[in-house]
Amino acid sequence: MSVNILIRFNPAKPKAGEEVRVQIVAQHPMEPGTRRDASGKTIPADHITELVVTFDGKPIAVVRPGPGTSANPLFAFKMRAAKAGQLKVNLKDLAGNSGEKTADLALA
């Protein structure tokens, strides 16, 4: 099962050299492995272990969330919009699922 990812740039079309905030939301339950279901059994941990952000094929950030990151987590970065290009997000979780999403950054 693939994990749904949303990417947003703020501002959507930055000027060259401007600071742009990249917001990534992964739709994932992020089970910490400490919760119990109605019958008292522990729900096994299932959270995102690695999220790699690349820009034009070059890795720019790697996030390794632990069980202490919220469900449907938001990851926000800031980068300098030097040139237009393609931002790509890859993620993996403990259950072996993965997700991938690309977004194009356009300059004003």
Add this chain to the structure above:
Amino acid sequence: MDRRSFVKASAGAVAGALLANQLTSALAQGGLEGEDLANLEKGLQATLRRGFKDLTPSRDVKLVAPTIAESGANVPIEIEALLPAEQVKAIYCFCDKNANPLLFTVEIMGVLPYFATRVRVAETAPVRAVVETKDGRFLLASQSVRVTVGGCG
């Protein structure tokens, strides 16, 4: 009591109260609410191979977290290093009382030294932002988050 001694006495009382106020806020700086260094130390050693004493509290690390969180399951955290981007290697975030004190790590490669996310805080405890610089320093900022409903149960 005549008027003069009353004025003197009340001025003294006000000054005393101010001093006491300053004292308590100074104490709050030293010992954050819900501090649990033993548990934090475990997480620090496992992740950084460093202890709490190796971290330098610094004004160059800006940590934005709510002082009171209604739900511990969703606490917005913002960390910014006020350093040139090329000096920052990674950002770590810990919480003293979580079963697993490490909340997340971020390797900074091409982005600016800024990261924001939402984390779980098990119970009232300080959140620690640690910024690792390229020259091997670990800079620390802490803030206590008061939680009414825990986020890990």
